[in-house]
Amino acid sequence: MDVQERFARGDRDAFEELFRQFQGEVFRWVMRIVRDRGIAEDLTVESFWKMYRAHARFDPSRAFGAWARRIATNLALDHLRRAKRETALVDEPVDVASRGNPALQREMRAEIAAAFEKLAPKLRVVARLSLIEEVPHREIAEALGISEAATRVRLFRATRILREELKELVESHGHA
Amino acid sequence: MDTHNDVKLREFLKRGAAKADGELRRDLWPAMARRMEQSERRVPWFDWALLGALTASLAFVPRIIPMLLYHL
Numbered sequence: 714m715d716v717q718e719r720f721a722r723g724d725r726d727a728f729e730e731l732f733r734q735f736q737g738e739v740f741r742w743v744m745r746i747v748r749d750r751g752i753a754e755d756l757t758v759e760s761f762w763k764m765y766r767a768h769a770r771f772d773p774s775r776a777f778g779a780w781a782r783r784i785a786t787n788l789a790l791d792h793l794r795r796a797k798r799e800t801a802l803v804d805e806p807v808d809v810a811s812r813g814n815p816a817l818q819r820e821m822r823a824e825i826a827a828a829f830e831k832l833a834p835k836l837r838v839v840a841r842l843s844l845i846e847e848v849p850h851r852e853i854a855e856a857l858g859i860s861e862a863a864t865r866v867r868l869f870r871a872t873r874i875l876r877e878e879l880k881e882l883v884e885s886h887g888h889a
Numbered sequence: 890m891d892t893h894n895d896v897k898l899r900e901f902l903k904r905g906a907a908k909a910d911g912e913l914r915r916d917l918w919p920a921m922a923r924r925m926e927q928s929e930r931r932v933p934w935f936d937w938a939l940l941g942a943l944t945a946s947l948a949f950v951p952r953i954i955p956m957l958l959y960h961l
Binding site: 741754844 | 897906
């Protein structure tokens with residue numbers, strides 16, 4: 714009996730094996746959504762706890778990674794709905810052109826963070842994953858449990874809002 | 890859709906917002922094991938309800954105490 718079958722039957726050792734195998738992947742995915750290391754760690758543990766309790770509903774013939782990602786995405790989305798303040802979108806400077814001007818970088822980050830905060834969580838997740846993390850639409854759709862078409866619609870709506878919010882900044886940087 | 894503006898927005902975000910550093914720097918299994926232990930130690934709500942009902946019965950109908958002791 715393989716590890717997924719043993720997990721589905723409630724075997725704790727099998728769960729530990731799967732946890733060790735997938736913790737990095739789940740953490741990386743959650744981190745892309747919440748962008749806060751501490752919160753991402755907590756949500757990773759919480760996601761696996763949810764999986765452990767739902768072991769009987771897991772179909773061992775399907776990929777554990779995709780199931781784990783779906784559960785983690787839902788929890789991350791719940792977190793975004795509850796969280797009041799937007800987490801900074803950047804940990805370190807990446808703009809080579811403005812690297813010499815930290816004030817400009819800070820302003821840019823703050824404006825981007827504020828613009829993302831204006832998005833509803835379900836749009837924000839898609840915008841972050843697609844526009845910043847460059848995750849393919851198919852993967853986003855799978856993790857959110859929606860169609861690719863619905864993902865594109867959400868991205869379209871998010872882009873429209875972001876374009877409006879960041880219009881002046883984009884223009885000024887485009888001409889710089 | 891305004892494709893030109895979308896490309897500009899994407900380029901701007903690429904410059905202004907870095908991808909998240911998703912490298913896991915510590916093993917989360919100890920935290921997971923603690924989470925599982927905490928939950929296993931937690932007394933289910935039904936047990937608390939049962940205990941409450943028993944305490945209330947003993948308080949309001951004390952004559953059942955000898956009967957209860959006899960059956961124990």
